[in-house]
Amino acid sequence: MIRWMLVIFVAVIVFSSALPWLEKLGLGRLPGDLRFTLFGRKFSLPFASTILLSTVLFLLVRLL
Template sequence: MIRWLLVIFIAVVVFSSALPWLEKFGIGRLPGDLRFTLFGKKFSFPFASTILLSTVIFLLARFL
């Protein structure tokens, strides 16, 4: 359980940093992705996109 939480946390960090590139494909604008502006800085937490991409990567790894 702790391992999966760590994996999801790392995936959120990676996807957050790659979000400007991934937005061109529609990732990061799903329901469940949080975006807000605080003190002039934009923050985004792509929780739904992380779960979707993690599931796709898991399925690809499982069947390969």
């Protein structure tokens, strides 16, 4: 259980640091991604991008 929490924590850190680079590729701006501003702060909920990245990672792991 602790190992999975650590893996998820590291993955969130890696993806959040790579987010500006991924946005240049178009991730984060797909039709299923939500962006809104609340009290002057910008929030992003990248549902479609998450599904796309999960599918690509699944296929890569499956092929290896």
